[in-house]
Amino acid sequence: MSLLPFVLMFVIFYFLLIRPQQKKTKERNNMLRALKKGDKVTTIGGLHGTIVELTDDKVVLKVNDVTKLTFDRSAVNNVTARAEASSEESK
Structure with missing residues (x-):
């Protein structure tokens, strides 16, 4: 007991x-x-960008027209817009 x-x-x-x-x-x-090219994401540091390249452990984000930054995949905090949603909005 x-x-x-x-x-x-x-x-x-x-x-x-x-x-x-x-x-x-x-x-x-x-x-x-589930990350893929074209997804808009926010990193754990608060940086907003669009995924332009993916590997198993790295993500390259396009921050503006000329700046691309490389992060570990684990540095992505959340997805703000999926690639399909952003392509449908532009139509």
Whole structure:
């Protein structure tokens, strides 16, 4: 009976902290795998750009007409616009 509070505390800890973090990590990994040319993204540093080149671990962002910057793929924080959406808007 003295172990019951510890087990209960671990179960609560798991469902409130560990499980949501695992879900967030899985969603982020899926987002990083789904990146493609033409996506508009924001980096973890706050830089906004459009993907012009992709490799397994690097992303080249076009920031303006002449500036292209290379980042690790993990530096992408979120996708602000997918490539299909931006091509449909221009039509």
